[in-house]
Amino acid sequence: MSTPSTPARGRPARLDRARTLQTALDLLDQSGLDALTMRRLADAMGVQAGALYRYFATKQDLLTAMAERMLEGVADATANNEGRNDDWSDRLATLARAHRAALLAHRDGARVFAGTHATGASVLGFAEAFVGVLREAGFRDDDAARALYTVVNYTVGHTLEEQAALQAEAGAPESVDTLRDAVATGPYPHLSATLPTLTSTDFTRLFEFGLDLLIEGLRARRAPSADN
Structure with missing residues (x-):
């Protein structure tokens, strides 16, 4: 006998993690975060609500996975610039813009991201790329880490207000x-x-103004030895 998450003989599976995430993002775009519930997602998947817990124990787990999916490819935003003599600030700005664009690509995207602490390859890859730009430019490790939080918080906060x-x-x-x-x-x-x-x-334009202020502030804190 088949179950909601086990396909009947000869039929494609109705429920898997990737399809569940995509359906959740589709529902988010259609109706917004407040209307996204596990029951509504289950209805859209054609399964019982309990079947979703095979992949996501709570709605928060689902949102964390959605945040991870949103940032797919963002870490590669500067890939086309590798090998060039781009200033570190250009690469940093490119990453911040890609982060904002990823959040704007989905209704309430910033709200979803702000309430999660994803540690998947997409989010950590973005953080790795960001911190790497600064460390390679000569910033101290603690400044690079704090700059990551500062720019991410600015980007998410700005996008929250923008979408609202x-x-x-x-x-x-x-x-x-x-x-x-x-x-x-x-x-x-x-x-x-x-x-x-x-x-x-x-x-x-407002985002770029704030981003420029942050980058200029970082430039002022850059270790003097980095210019030698």
């Missing part, structure tokens, strides 16, 4: 007007002067 803003704008496009009215009717001369930028939806 885009979803809010889609659901309530008057939110920008509300901000403008609040600033215009209050004692906020400095906010008024910078309102065009504050209400801009050019998130890539």
Whole structure:
């Protein structure tokens, strides 16, 4: 007798880890993180909810695996630059941009990633590439490790806000007007002067500005001997 995770004779398996992950990502893109439940995933797979626990003991385990899948290939973002005399900062920025793009590729991607601590080949490969760029550039080991956390936290935090803003704008496009009215009717001369930028939806430009600040800060901390 076949079970929900064991195929009947001559039929393809209905449930395996790779297909389950892909279905979970599809559901995430369709309805968002809040609507992604183990029961809904099981329904989409055509199995009983209990069958999923063969691969993922909890929903958190599923989300961790999803975060790992999202970062597939990100570590290779600088592969085409190997052998060239690219500045370390260019390689670092490339990795950070690839990380952001991977999170943006899925609805609520940053929320999924932020709540997990994946230790698979994709996530650790990305971290290895990032820290390696800095160590090879002459940064101390502790600075390289802390820079990884700093840039990753910035990227995830920025993307969290970016995705939340885009979803809010889609659901309530008057939110920008509300901000403008609040600033215009209050004692906020400095906010008024910078309102065009504050209400801009050019998130890539905003991300690049912050990334540049972080890289320039790292450049200032770089070990003097690295330039010799």
